[in-house]
Amino acid sequence: MVINTIFNSFHLIGPEIAVALLLLAVVIFDLAFPKNKKFLPWLTITGIIVAGFLTVKQYSLESGFVFESGNTQGLIVIDNFAFFFKLLILGVSLLIILFSVSSEELKNCYDRAGEYYTLITGMILGMFFMVSTVDLITLYISIELVSFSSYVLAGFIKKSKRSSEAGLKYIIYGAVASGIMLFGISLVFGYTGTTNFYQINHIVVHSLSPDFLLSLAFILIFVGFGYKISAVPFHFWTPDVYEGAPTTITAYLSVASKAAGFALLIRFVKIIFFTGIDENGYWILSKAFNWSYLLIIISVLTMTVGNFAALWQNNVKRMLAYSSIAHAGYMLAALTMLSEQGLLAIVVYFVVYGLTNLGAFYIVLLIHNKTGSEEIDDYDGLGYQMPLMGVAMTILLVSLTGLPPTAGFIGKLYVFISILDAPHYTLAVIVALNSVVSLYYYVRIIKHLYLNNPKVEREFTFPVTQTILVLVLTIPVIILGLYFGPLLEMGKVSLRMFGF
Amino acid sequence: MSIGLNHFLIVSGILFSLGIFAIVTRKNAIMVLMGIEFILNASNINFIAFSKFGNFGVQGEVIALFVIVLAACEAAIALAIVLNIYKQFTTVNVDEINNLKN
């Protein structure tokens, strides 16, 4: 019986079920107790911890399981690769909910807090499916689930013009990108007659030369990925949306949604085109489509455009938006190597970048709470007025640049190792030059914090909880910069995908 | 009969291109949405035509059904956002909505 096989594999999607139930619980709680919106974040956090517990229980060193349902060859898989990204997403979501509690921006929408947490939970569910899908249709639906929630969240502060504008720009670019992606999926479906990655792999493995239409189809699908990870030339929405959206959502989009997009891209490339692996750990990909060229061009464009555009920004949020585009470029540069070493670099980079970027956005949010501004000129002298935050911001910015002794250095080091291992010296030089350019605009914030004289004399104090949260994000950045063995071990373990 | 897969593909190809054309040239956000609907419909024609001509079973139709549901959701959210934009800016022309500087 078909039904029996479905029921038998339901335990494999325990975390997903927990998140879905959490979503319903938030909706029902919000409806049942309209006055008690204070408990919603804690309810969500409890649900996330439960989902995390169920995810950890699934951890295995085996090659993973496929969720079989009926006659399809599996829609999603449960493996260490998905496990790593699920934990990353849950961790980021947990922090974002803690950020949301201390955001003054969101206080204006207090009566809509129920919707806010429901939509965040919806995004978690979508990203869970994104990181574990092996089916083109599941891929499309999960991307849309994430996107729909994030469109609304980007425009969540209805009375703010810039938030509404962010919502509009996001949905227009997003809908176009996903529509184009769907057309590409339809062409692949016509070519292969299936939507399962492994089945498509069986067909494209045998092609000896690039086929024009199939290549076009993969480029069209890549548009969707490019939009999710905001790679140039699909990045136009990023600065506007990141600047206009509530800061908590900006941080969430820049880390979690990007991580899910990368996980999906990696799985897509690796499973569909994999034909073998050589003795140095480089994948031998099918000749149906030359990923290496496309990825190198995109990654060079992404990091260069991101870094150079960031030089001229005066709004710190917008600057961090461009910097996050540049970071996507570095990670793509590691992916272009198409090797296990490159994957390890991406995984390590994501942990480091996630911590650092979240911390930077949180401090921007705290400063916005106090001064109501994100302009770099209003940061003048803040380093002396809020000593702890100033030091923390400096550490985080140094880490984003990738200088020792911070975690950012480790991330960048592994990207370099993977590139030099290939060896691909031109790309390595481009990455190095880009890092130098990025130093300029990160240091510019530090200069405003410490060297410029403050316009107004004032003292800031922060509640203990917010201080602790900043420390929780900053101290690991230093520790991981000095002691990164466990990070590497975890990274190596989580590279394992189902079927390999 | 002389009508083959190619005839359906020509229709979907033209519809896809017209959708892209509408997205690029139109300023009105609602017109851009119509262009997006064209793209989704073109993909749906592809899915069903491929699954019928290639004999892939019912899969293509199920996918088309999913796409229609997603298109409806997308239109609902997009129009809600557009209405909110109109309240704030009293215009729905995409190029006039640029408070965020470049």
Next chain:
Amino acid sequence: MYDVFFYIFAAITILSAFFVVTTKNVIYAVYSLLLTFFGIAGIYVLLGADFIAIVQIIVYVGGILILMIFGVMLTNKITSVEIKTQTLFVIPTAIGVGIFAGVLIARMITANWRTMPLNIDYSTTVYSIGASLLSDYSVLFILLGILLLITLIGAASIARKED
């Protein structure tokens, strides 16, 4: 007979779609969109996808189109004849898209798709779609339910009046 119907529906679809992208008047465009969706539903019927054709008419014409008409009416100053919409870079886009369409279609009709002679079974597809939705795609079916809930909450949250 089949050929004649195909050409009728294809002509309806493409001509009305062409009108949608060229007309200056948004209201005309929306009504022309009605014809496009209708023509596409006809094409689905010719492909033997009866259920999808009906869903196309119910959801697109009955839902999405009505939403769009409301959207147009609520965001335009109807009284002061301002329903016109402007366009940007028409000529270069037309040339670019024309070339793209030519290449795409030329490649699509010469590609080696996995085709067989069309042998459409005109019995209803409702049973097989239903069975497939509740077995093969049951997880996605549930996921779509959650997606609809999210849409409902999200759209209502954005569009409702602030109290």
